[in-house]
Amino acid sequence: DAKTTQPPSMDCAEGRAANLPCNHSTISGNEYVYWYRQIHSQGPQYIIHGLKNNETNEMASLIITEDRKSSTLILPHATLRDTAVYYCIGGLSSGNTGKLIFGQGTTLQVKP
Amino acid sequence: EPEVTQTPSHQVTQMGQEVILRCVPISNHLYFYWYRQILGQKVEFLVSFYNNEISEKSEIFDDQFSVERPDGSNFTLKIRSTKLEDSAMYFCASSERQGNTEAFFGQGTRLTVV
Numbered sequence: 001d002a003k004t005t006q007p008p009s010m011d012c013a014e015g016r017a018a019n020l021p022c023n024h025s026t027i028s029g030n031e032y033v034y035w036y037r038q039i040h041s042q043g044p045q046y047i048i049h050g051l052k053n054n055e056t057n058e059m060a061s062l063i064i065t066e067d068r069k070s071s072t073l074i075l076p077h078a079t080l081r082d083t084a085v086y087y088c089i090g091g092l093s094s095g096n097t098g099k100l101i102f103g104q105g106t107t108l109q110v111k112p
Numbered sequence: 113e114p115e116v117t118q119t120p121s122h123q124v125t126q127m128g129q130e131v132i133l134r135c136v137p138i139s140n141h142l143y144f145y146w147y148r149q150i151l152g153q154k155v156e157f158l159v160s161f162y163n164n165e166i167s168e169k170s171e172i173f174d175d176q177f178s179v180e181r182p183d184g185s186n187f188t189l190k191i192r193s194t195k196l197e198d199s200a201m202y203f204c205a206s207s208e209r210q211g212n213t214e215a216f217f218g219q220g221t222r223l224t225v226v
Contacts, residue, residue, distance in 0.1 A: 032212060043116075043203050043217030044155060051212075087155075097168040098143050098210040102155040 004088045009107045012082075018075040020106050022088030025069040031091050033064060034100070035073045037084040044087065044102070047073065078110045114138040118204050118218035125194055125225055133189045133221045135204030144187045145205040145215065146179065148172070155203065161187065162210075194225045 005023040012018040024033060035047040048055055048062045050071070055062045061074040075082055087105040117136045125131050137144050146158040159169040161179055178190045187206075191198055201220040207213050 038155070041149070041201060041220070043205075043219050044215075045217065046214035049212070049214070097160045097162075098207055098215070099145065099157045099160050099168055100147075100155075100215060101157060102147075104154055 004090050004103055006086070006088050006103065006106045008104065009109070011109045011111055012075075012078045014080060014110055014112050015077055018073075018078040018082065018108055018110070020073040020075075020086050020088075020108065021070065022073070023070045024088065024090045027068055027090045029068075033062065033068075033071050034089040034091075035060070035062065036087045036089065036100070036102075038087070038105070039081075039084040044100075047086075078108075080110050080112065082108065083110045084108060114216070116204055116206055116216050116218035118202075118221050120221060121219070122222045123224070125223070127196060127225055128193050131191050131194055131223065133191075133202050133204075133223070135187045135189070135218055136185050137187055137204065137206030138216055139185070141206035141208050141216070143167075143207045143210060144179075144181070145207075146189045147203045147205065147217075148200040149203065149220075150197075150200045158189075191223075194223075196225050199223055199225045 032049050034049040036044040038044045048060050050062045064071045085105040085107050087102050119134045144161040147155050149155045157170050158173045160167045176192045180188050203220045204218045205215045207215040
């Protein structure tokens with residue numbers, strides 16, 4: 001499973017875009033990049049995942065660099081409810097058992 | 113929206129006692145997981161389960177732990193003889209398949225061993 005590196009914390013103003021970076025330089029060609037978040041000790045919540053192409057859903061956008069060594073999660077209009085710990089996780093290729101290896105993540109504080 | 117449900121939300125137990133944590137995964141999911149999170153620490157993988165057997169377990173998941181899918185809907189985690197260090201939030205998760213998919217997590221059971 002690819003090791004990921006994230007900044008420990010970030011701030012964002014309410015209504016602005018939150019851009020959360022992640023380095024995953026050891027990711028292999030068949031490993032996806034997943035993003036989850038955890039709001040105040042609730043169960044982790046899936047946000048988005050991708051392999052090579054940029055992805056967008058109703059929650060966020062995921063931008064993956066061409067060399068796949070890093071990615072950025074974008075919350076286009078952050079709200080106070082987006083304050084959470086955000087985890088970037090590499091892995092979950094088809095041969096994996098499906099486990100997720102959580103790091104320390106980035107604590108995003110959205111401020112009014 | 114489908115969800116994973118866990119019961120109880122909070123369990124207090126005496127050291128040395130057995131506890132069973134219960135989970136109802138999403139009905140059409142085939143892969144099931146348990147994770148734990150000690151207060152202030154990161155979420156840690158315990159075990160994955162598919163086709164009525166463990167597919168992978170971490171070194172945390174020793175002989176004191178066991179999992180079972182006793183019927184078509186429940187998925188349980190048993191800790192045989194609890195220790196103080198087992199105090200944590202325990203999260204159950206399920207997914208349709210192993211890769212290229214999202215895992216759905218329950219809200220957790222807070223286990224306090226006294």
